[in-house]
Amino acid sequence: MKTDSARQMHISHSQITEFTRCPRKYHLHYRLGLLAAFCPSGLLFGSAVHEAIACYHQARLEGRQSSAGELLEAFRGCWESERLPVRFKRGENPQSLLAMGQRILEFYLAHPHCAGEPLAVEEPFRLELSDGLPPVWGQIDLVETHPEGHLVLSDFKTAASRSEPDPAQLVLYREAVRRLDYPGAERSQARYVLLLKTIQPEVVVLEQQVGAGSMEKLGGLYASVWEDIRRGCSFPIPGWCCQDCQWQRHCDQGPGQTESRVR
Secondary structure, rough: OOHHHHHHOOHHHHHHHHHOHHHHHHHHHHOOOOOOOOOOHHHEEEEHHHHHHHHHHHHOOOOOOOOHHHHHHHHHHHHHHOOEEOOOOOOHHHHHHHHHHHHHHHHHHHHOOOOOOEEEEEEEEEEEEOOOOOEEEEEEEEEEEEOOOEEEEEEEEEEEOOOOOOHHHHHHHHHHHHHHOOOHHHHHHEEEEEEEEEOEEEEEEEEEOOOOOHHHHHHHHHHHHHHHHHHHOOOOOOOOOHHOOOHHHHHHHOOOOOOOOOO
């Protein structure tokens, strides 16, 4: 089965992850381009915090200091720009999440866990990994130079607990800075910085050890998944992620139903 995916110009780690979790969701989202029915509050909250953290580090890069008000303004701006209806979890509302965002950002402002001098914020990259695989695109949240001379690559995430994220994204980051010819790239350190959505905010740094051959294994995974995408696989994988799936209503209609593409 030949699909639009065969002509896709690039792919991202998040797209690969989405396909492995549920090929049907990938099909509805990326192949058919169907509109999402809503935006989960957790997704929007994470994006808004991420925007504020980027604002903080961009100010550092420019030699400026950020205020809590500036970060909160960035948070609000991202939140208010969302055009889809927001689906809240039980006990949540815009006011409670705004208050939580303010607590997290004020705490981060006091405990930023900076690793060194900032070199880049939201650094884009494009990697050619293998023949037949579209270029892998992405961006590194923060690149810093450690006082000892090596690079520190940080990815920021909001989380409800200390659960450890998938290290694959950081493997990709290390390969990206190596190909971008950053000084010290061969000794780069990759880490997740978790901003916990708890009553008392907390910043947790999780350093990831990247072993020899990790990039080769990741490239092999991408190639295998891409082959399934190219073949048009679109079967559903029911599970915990169905509850907050933005394309659930289309999935319920069955594979024979189609709707207009996003223009």
